[in-house]
Amino acid sequence: VTGTLFDLWPDDDPAAFEGFVDLPLRPALELDDAGRRRRSKTLATLAPLVLLEAHKGLRSLEEYDLQELALAAIELIAVGMTLEGGATTADVVQALKPALVAQHPEAGEEEHRRVASVVIETLIEAHKASYADYADKDYVRRRYEVTLVREIEGPDGIHLRASIEAINAIIGALDTDIESAQHAAEEALRYALEKGKLDAAVQAARQATLRSIQYGEQIRTLLSATRRNVAAVDWEETAPRVIADALDHLAARLETERTIIRSLAEQREEAGDENELDLAKIVTLQRLLETCIARHALLENKLLDAHKVFLDEQERQSFAPVGASYLYDVEQELLRPLLEASYGTVADLLERFFARAGGIRTPTLPRLSTLTPGLLRAPFERSELGAELVETEFAPEAELEHFPAPVWAAVDALLESVSDPTRLSELLTRARRNSEQEARLLRLRCLYAFGPELGRPDQAQSRPLLFADDDGTPLDDPVFAGADLLVFWAVRSAVPLADAVALETA
């Protein structure tokens, strides 16, 4: 069912929101903001209550809503204040009793008294808090101490008085219908205009226009329901109320939008010619606002027609031939009562409705002749992971050769006997006289000596190190191949490289 209003606000038509999305809006933070400091303080004032509730487990008082009790206590104390006196602790404990009993009836009077005192003590305690202050461009955390309830000396003992902060923050500021989108939009706009932030004002206007769209959507819902079944909509109370709300909203918006436009015009004059960027921005905003107004006005006109839809549908449907009177109305007599009932109650009814209206099940009967092969069938391999990965096979690693200590000793002795640079081939020949194993170890030692990692800490000592060098002579050996290294002992010079070069040239 497509209503005329729905055509007005096609929610999936990008063009409907053109200009809204592209609006250049860069939020800029004003560091030194008295308003935010005030809000920080207000929040700090509330913190003791939040903490009391959050940490109630530590006191094993999970059954109680301590935050609510604290709010109630402050209220009691604030109401009980006289010019110089006020309620006493005992009065407040007594007054809190109904709430405590309601929250945890099984607990005794003693525990209730204890809970009440915990709450009151928390209110009396001084709580340390802090807030950020950017005055003079420096970030300073300022200390702020919160006391919600003060004890004062009265004519007949100690009396309790709510602090000014407690009254302002908890009783005044908290009592707001925070779920009212309308209120939120108005607050944002008021704030923005106060601050002279036109961008934000337009943002608020945008929000309000979206509200208009929501209203349009609500009305569309009502009208489309009316077109289907006029009895489905309460045209005595609900529908007229929604329409009236929407009209109120529109009237207020049209006025506000015009105010912003006037304000923009003034700014435009002030901006003059020197600031072209601002000027361009103002013109954009003005144009946007005019679109908003046009949209509001359009919806207003359509709203005025809503009653006519009702009357037409009333006529069309009520005078249509009525069906058999023994039949029920599915929407009004089946769907509606169930929608309004708690879902725990209706779940069974709906299951049974489904069982009856969901069609026929063909029961499958297990047969031994099909069951046995079915059970024996290999489980179906799922291929959702894709083709199996072929695991790379690596050649087996050669086993490391271990040389016994005598072989090491023999090779050490052989190497130590080297005084002048000696060829590897000659050393190999000497080693082979003992064993082939010794030759293998010798080869490894010489290879290591060919590339000793210079710079290792243990080489920084002045003890001789074995070096090997390749002068291009190939090795002639029955087992090994490669370069016939020159092997010699040397001491690493402590002289830095640059000096060594200097010495050489000298």
Added chain:
Amino acid sequence: VKDLADAARLVSYATRPRLLPARDAHYHELCVRYRDDSSFALAVREVADGLGLELLDVSTLVGIIVGPHEDSNFAMRLSRDYAPSKSAEERMLHGLIHLALASFCFPRAADLHETDQVVRINARELDRYLRDLCQVIGHERDDVEPPVDLPELEPAYRAYARRAQVGATTDDRRKYTATVPMCERALEWLCEQGLARTGPVSEEDGQIYQVGSRYRTLVRDFAGHALFEEIRGLFDDGILQPQESR
């Protein structure tokens, strides 16, 4: 005895709901016989009754329509056949969508009575219809949130309204718990059960379904009727509170 075999055969066609008499000569013949031969009609009725089925209608146009009794082996069960391993809330929503589907097709008593009108419907439309209704109820009632530990006290309309309409396509699980896909499932189900037909596919709304007289008969003479009686019982017991009549 020959009659009984034929009667049972005709009842067995009820388990093939997508088959129409026009497509099967034997089926058509049995339907004609039901219409003309009253003793055969009685036999069919008895056979169906013995199987735990209530015979609702036999016509040469749509064939045999039966409704399964609650304890019948032929009855569908939401928790077993339709939405297994779903939460209680989700099962309730699936059931609600089926009722809303019936309500969308035949909102008023007069709509139940018409016999030749085919209702066109798509998943988005069905979701929208139910949501609109939830919104209208929301305007009229000022409900408070349910207690923390008793979520099932929440009115059904709120449970539906707070469900996501469509899920992000990146999250498959959510896709099947959002309401539009759930509506789609209900419509597909009707088609599988021969209670609706798939119509053309529209560019805007996706698959369009056509609901005809088979479903109307099932709702009017069987499912809706039983539900109506049950709701009346709950009103009498004070479990459901009647709203002021308009």
